Amino acid sequence: MNRRLLNHLNDLAVPLGLVVILGILAAIRAPQTFTYVGLAGAVLVAAPLILAAMAITPIAIAGRGGVDLSIGPMIGFVNVTIVVWLGGLEISNPVAVFAFAIGMACLWQLLLALIIIYVRISPIIASLAGYMILQGVNLVILPRPGGFAPDWLGDWGWGTELLGPVLYILIAACVLWYLFQTTPMFQHIRLMGADERTAYTSGVNIVAARIMAHLVAGVFAGLAALCLTGMIGSGDPSQGNTLTLQAITALVLGGTSLSGGRGGVTGSILGAIAMYLVFVVLSSFNFGAISGYMIQLSYGLMLVISLLISLLTSQAKPRMA
Template sequence: MSKEKRFPAALARIPEATWIFLIVFIIASVLVPNFFSIGNLSTMLLQACTLTLLSVAMALTLMMGSIDLSMGGVVSMSGVIMAYMMNAGLSAWIALPAGLLLGLVFGLFNGVLVTKLKIPPFIATFGSMGIAQSIANTISEERTVTWVASEKTSLISFLGSKALVVEAGEGASNTLTISNLLIITVIAVAIVWFLFSRTTLGSNIYALGANQETARLSGINVTRWRIIVFMISGLLAALGGIVVMVRSNSVQPTIGANMEFQACVAAVLGGNIMTGGRGSVPGAVLGALTLYTIRSAMSLLGIDTSWVQVAIGVVLVIGMIINNYVTQRESQRAAVISRSAGKGGAEA
């Protein structure tokens, strides 16, 4: 009896995106030559870093029943401003923390718009996306911003360097490469995940997303927590900006454009819903990895990049069908649990 009871609980905690990710990944591994090689997988993981950070941020805001559309703008803006500072001769040790701080401030700005001025998150962050993107365009004069590599920017080269290279065989496809950027991304996601599951952050986010009134009546400071989540989102977006900047050693002012929508797709694939109250951090990570599996597989096959969006659309639809199926199964099991619960002591 107890076994029967625990099984669905465990099942409910596997992010829904697991299934679609496995399906896409296995199909790509079987059908696409060179896809399942450590070289390609290393590259794919590195490429997925920025989107993973943004998807996690998006998942947090979606679970809370909000949305942060400004993150793509923040990637562009913080990227441009950091590059501009280094271009002006400032040290990376000043520019990078300044970029992160800018992300935090922008998150605070979003949070205040949403909580204090009562602007719906979709509208508020849509507006601030425009502001951030315009700042990026204006400062850069719509040109790519670069800087002269020097002692002062050695932090950038360090971040871009490889932490670990393992040659398992001949050629690039058999070489495992772990970049410092990947390590930073993993650490950042791990910290968020840790805060989410081990502090009150997670419960508060779920409570806010399920019903703000419930949260308020339970004594949760609704305004403060919503602002905090927007600030985390801004911070993660700025970190995404750093990853992009380090990888390309320059910043295009439109680098972050549309990233919020990709993050949205990844988060939704990961089991987050637009109305909030459910979803998960690991789900968002898997969602982002699913998107990059598709990109990587299609580029290896030499398919034109414009088809990638089509494929992603198809996978999103299939993913939602699978998610719905999983959710339905869950609620059927729920009925069984509550029925057995009512009957009292016998099976306890």
């Protein structure tokens, strides 16, 4: 048990250290971030990324090199359908909107899982196809940014209260993950990700485990879409696309192995916070017209470095053993 805890802490050392360093830099360059209003705004802006990183974590743990490339457009799909479809039907009841967002995200993840299981194609190919399909579908539903979110959801976008709905959603998501990882199904998913053949011969229901990993991802993705809709207060067919690269970077930075069997949402959350702090620090510099490109460049470099660190640590552990 102690060795397991030590390995977990070692996996979190890189993202935690990066969060501390970037937090110090942000405090120096943008001290307003750590005021009450600044923290409230930070929670609002970072929430969609944190939840998106949490969403792809169980899929990555499930193995087969699975990383959901469609996560960004799928969050965008839920966003535009809330604004266009529910708005057109004048459905604004919070329970109905929450149920719709989570239900649509779970339905998409179930479809992906069934394709991976029964069509027997690589998860990364299936999700890449989903990425391209949803990009087009989002533009068909809403060709350009517009529309209005339900009033109660749009009010989240003010971001002036730290103890608000977005923070409560993040806390609820963490509690949900804690409860999920105490179940036998989570252990089956982890075992399947480490060695699917061994898991099968040990009696693990491979089909159920993979479907459950995707359904849990759907719940977090639906919450991410709600937070994104609340943040922008409208529909945007392309707003979610950038979340894919950021969420994958946060995932890898947090120590989750893309080969499966290792990782957790604590690292993914720390990775997402580090990504947000990179944005804060870089935004404090004046790069002129190339400011957006510098941020994307930093995200790309962080992804490459994270993959290298993950590769080196995975090779070092067998030697130490």
